Amino acid sequence: MKSNTVFKTDIEIAMEAELKPIDQIAEKLGITEEEWEPYGRYKAKISLDVLKNKADLPDGRLILVTSINPTKAGEGKSTVTVGLGDALSQLGKKAVIAMREPSLGPVMGVKGGATGGGYAQVLPMDEINLHFTGDIHAITTANNALAAFIDNHLHQGNDLNIDPRKIIWKRVLDMNDRALRQIVIGLGGPKQGVVREDGFDITVASEIMAILCLAKDLDDLKERLGKIIIGYTYEDKPVSVSDLKVEGALTLLLKEALKPNLVQTVEHTPSIIHGGPFANIAHGCNSVIATKMALKLGDYCVTEAGFGADLGGEKFLNIKTAAGDLKPDAVVIVATLRALKLHGGVPAEDLKEENLAAIEEGFSNLVKHCETISAFGLPFVIAMNKFSGDTEKEIALFLQLCEKHQYTCSLTEVWEKGGAGGLDLAQKLEKLIEETSSSFKRLYNNTDLISEKISKITRIVYGANRVEYSKEARRQLMQFEDEGWGKLPVCMAKTQYSLSDDPSQIGRPEEFTIHIRKLKPSIGAGFIVALTGDVMTMPGLPKKPAALQMDVDAKGNAAGLF
Missing domain, CATH: 3.10.410.10 (Formyltetrahydrofolate synthetase, domain 3)
Structure with missing residues (x-):
């Protein structure tokens, strides 16, 4: 794919891309007609039977994409994930990308979506970034149904002796809405329920989101839902969903959401998108089911974990690998020069200016993340996600610093060039996996306090x-x-x-x-x-949210969506 002198927006590139009907993407993966169901022409739900039917197939290589601590705009980790998958496909490998579903909170807020960018996107990006197949809405409904069951139990006599002051289960909304962080419910007299303090989290912080992403199958989902602690009795004893006897109803609401979603990249690489917990307030990884499917269906599974190696990366390696019995083969650590300059003390408004001293100072942040991945016993490649404003001197300095620390590094240009811009990264990663054996180990034991x-x-x-x-x-x-x-x-x-x-x-x-x-x-x-610290489980919108630029034209096409 040729470089462009005039850059198009992500939504323009997405709208101009020619998508293949989803049956062709399913066929590419060896998924039979009985193992998937269409959600329109370009999206599909994959049956959980795929894992049973492909159980005897060997797993592919598992590659985790993580990053340094980001700026508020993000550092293109999803873009590199998609571009790496496309690059492996260009090299003739059967690559499958496994990613999280975007939350409407950041989509309408400041960070944007989670479908990649430029010529390294999963499509249809507008549908994925908005309502997609309804998974997050199903989780919102199940979460709030449980909240309704709890308050109804209090209203109907409170047989479980639940202390209303000790209910820890909150309602959720898939939007940044700071006004809902702390509320009072049940006002208006005895017929309106029991008056108590309550609050909202964002949906992606819900335990039900985490459960959906860590469950192995429908039975495991139900069992996990039953174990949810919703609060405590007056005697300070925990009360679970199974005590309320509503785990079956919650499972019913989630049975379709448990099936992973199949889409494609601009270059038609199969992508499984499923689950979307934040990494700063939750565990930040896509579903175990989706990742295990990708491993069975491809030679390589390229997956990402939210934010830096200190958040999603650590949780993927300590939590998700244990829940899914997964063993990564290698890690990609994404870095950008603008983020390094920020960590070197440059104000956000000056990040576009050349600053070699700040890059050298901020490089220490990258070094710490490299040390973290090494502590897990995993080999890694650094992907320097190139931006158009990066200067030759800055790039040269970054490469020199990587060489000084003996880090394998690749200049990545997938936003502009698609898979072609990630070929060097893919080749170095292949070589690393073949020449370096993973000695993966978690950082703590279950028996630790x-x-x-x-x-x-x-x-x-x-x-x-x-x-x-x-x-x-x-x-x-x-x-x-x-x-x-x-x-x-x-x-x-x-x-x-x-x-x-x-x-x-x-x-x-x-x-x-x-x-x-x-x-x-x-x-x-x-x-x-x-x-x-002060981390919030219900974020707020910025002064000028991204939603101000969004619209829809007379034909129903999205506009201003990144």
Whole structure:
């Protein structure tokens, strides 16, 4: 694909692309007609039977794409994921991309979608970035149905003796809406329910989203839903969904959403998109089912985990691999010169200006993420995602710094050139996998105490030298261990902009403390959430949200969508 001197927008490129009917993409993967069902001409749901029918096939190579700490605009990790899949396809490999579904919160907010960009996109990008096949709406419905069942139980006599002050299950909405973070419900008298404080999280932070992404099959989904802790009794005993006896109803609402979605890239590489938990407030990985399908259907599965290696990358390697019995073969760490300049102290408004000193200073952030991946025993390649404003001197300095640290690096131009811009990355990755054996290991043992797991993550991955717990968090540590939840992994909720829990501490901070303000049991998902700093589980919209540029023309085509 030739380089363009006048760059088109992502939506313009997407609208001009010629899509193949989805049956041709399914046929390319060896999926029979009985194993998929169409959602329009270019999207399909894949039957869970595929995993059973392909069980005897060997798994392909598993490649994880992660990144350094990003700027607010993101660093093109999804774009590199798509471009790498296309590049492997150009090399004659059977590549399958496995990604998360975009949330409407960032789509309408500031960061944008999660379908890649330029000539490295999954399509139809407008439909995927908006309502797609309805998976996230189904999760929203199931989550809020459970909330309704809880409040109805209180209203109808409260046989389980639930303390309304200790209900931890929140309602959700797939939108950034700060006004809903803390609310009061049940106002208007006895007929309107029990008055209590409540609040909303964004849908992608719901435990049901995590459960959908970690469940192995329909039975496992139901079992996990039943284990959800919704609150505590007046005697401080946990109350689960199975106590309310509604896990069957919730499973019914989610049975179609559990099936992964099949789409394609601009270059027609098959892509399985399924699940969408955020990596800063949830575990940040697409579904286990989708990843395992991609491994059975292709020579290579290229998947991504949200934000940097300190968030989605760590959770993929500590949480998702355990839940899905997965073993990665290699990792791609995405970096951009603008992000390095930001970590080198350059204000966001000046990132387009050449600044060699800032790149050298900010390189320390990349070094820390490389150390993290090495701590897991995994080989890696750095993908420098090139932007049009990058200067020759800046690129040369970056390559020199990589050589100095003996890092394998590839200049990646997939946004502009599609798969052709990722051929060098694909070739270096292939060589790395063939010549280097993975010695993958997780950073902690299940038998470690919750506090020990938190200590290992904060020390090895973040570089912190101390963990400080609030009074509430210290009480919860003891309570959770007493309940028998201590053997579960830990999912850290932390800002994506810094290795610390303070977004203003850019670069590679040292001698800092991680502050654990609260713990949350996600027993159905199978982990304990540790909330650090001021991280929000319901984000807010910026002063000028991306939605201000969005519209639809007379023919129903999307406009202004990136």
